[in-house]
Amino acid sequence: MLERANDQASSPQAGNTELRPVAFRGAGFAPIAGRYAGFLSLVLAIGLWQLAGSAGIVNSLFLPTPIAVVRAIWQLALSGVLWQHLGYSIMRIGTGWILGTVTGIIIGFGIGLSSLARGVGITFISALFPIPKIALLPLLILWLGIGEEPKIATIALGVFFSTAISVYSGVDAVPRNLIRMAQSFNVPFHAIVRRVIWPGALPSILAGFRITASIALLLVVSAEMIGAEYGIGAFVLQAGNLMQTDQLLAGVVILSLFGLAVGRLINRLETQLLHWR
């Protein structure tokens, strides 16, 4: 038989002493991004910028107003110049990124799964990864000519190293107990790679995509500034040379919007592919 105890706190004998609340000490260290704070601060910054330009506080030759920049984008879009430059940049980024990503994934998986590939691959990657890839563009122009190939190759190289590193790091991070579990059920090697290692490494691979998208954007602009007639990088450089700062900033804004769009795409991929996290 269970004997039930009385709650001492509610008994009459406990009533003489004054009650005081326990002080709350658990506040802070949990930052939450406000829903509207970011948007409002951006609007405020643009508003101040516009005000400074309109009031003549800032010379519009050095810093055109946001309205002037938007007008420039609008005119570039209407004239078709924007699409021509953007088209070239997207083609270079797309081709270079896909080439670098595919080879990076293949080599990264090789390094993650094979001792021989790891021994050789990590040595080469460690040696070549720190080289700023844009420094190789002149050499690539010598090797591949002055067409699209050297620009695409520069982007592909930049993307390749980061992808390979994120892939083999992802493969290394797959919990070994899941691989042992699959082995204990005699699951074949290719099925372990496909069903266990690939999904397990995917968070790291997608995080790598975010980095390589930025690298590709950086390299396309740099490469286009060095040797291209068309492309957002070339457009920004030409506008700078002609002191058309509204057009220059229009190009910068387009690059920023492009980066944001790619970021959103990767967010969506993560939401769909990593819903299990």
Place this chain on the structure above:
Amino acid sequence: MDLIADHISHRFGALEVLDDVSFTVGAGEVVAIVGPSGCGKSTLLSILGGLLQPSAGAAELRGAPPPESLNPLTFVFQDFALLPWCTVEENVEFPLQHGGLTPSERNRIVDDALQRTGLSDFRGTLPKQLSGGMRQRVGIARALAVRPAILLLDEPLSALDSQTRELLMEDFARLLADGAIGAVYVTHNLEEAVRLADRIVLLSRRPGRVREVVTIPLTRSERGDIHAREKLLALQNELWSLIRDEAIDAEREVQHA
């Protein structure tokens, strides 16, 4: 089918973990392996299950596995080892997808395993949405789906709270009651060992050697009543007195490492 540990020794580099361990697990028999922390219990189980090559000796099978068995030696892991991106149903089906079964055969087996473990209503649930106890049920369902001859249980209840542990222990007792499936049950919990096992292999502290093999003097069906509980408790205390000093030494060794 019998599983034999035949003079197994193992070392990780300079660290000697197991030394000349031998015993046999008969068909349908449940053998618990207990011993102080770090005595090589889990290493021994990995060797018995073919996941680790011993430095010396061998794990051997005697006799043919049951014809319907798809994976005669099947692990149930301490940390459940569920694929977090797969639903309960997909996790249970995972080991069946490479055994040449038709989809309808697989579905039937999965349905049966989910029903036996009370998971039929959770087939579309992801592991992250389940409690620890439910996750281990999925691990058990996955093991049952391949119709094992011998289950290799690596501290299957140690990651669970005491209430869930009690409930799952009852499940294990039911599962192993008819003797159709044998088991090697690695645990540091003596209560689990005396309640579930037919024999207990007591390992010494590292390097693990077989110190004693204790037979539980009650059949599994006799262990339910209150007098049996008393006997089991006495046996548990006896076992504890055997390993207590070594457990203290092992604990000190861990603290000074």
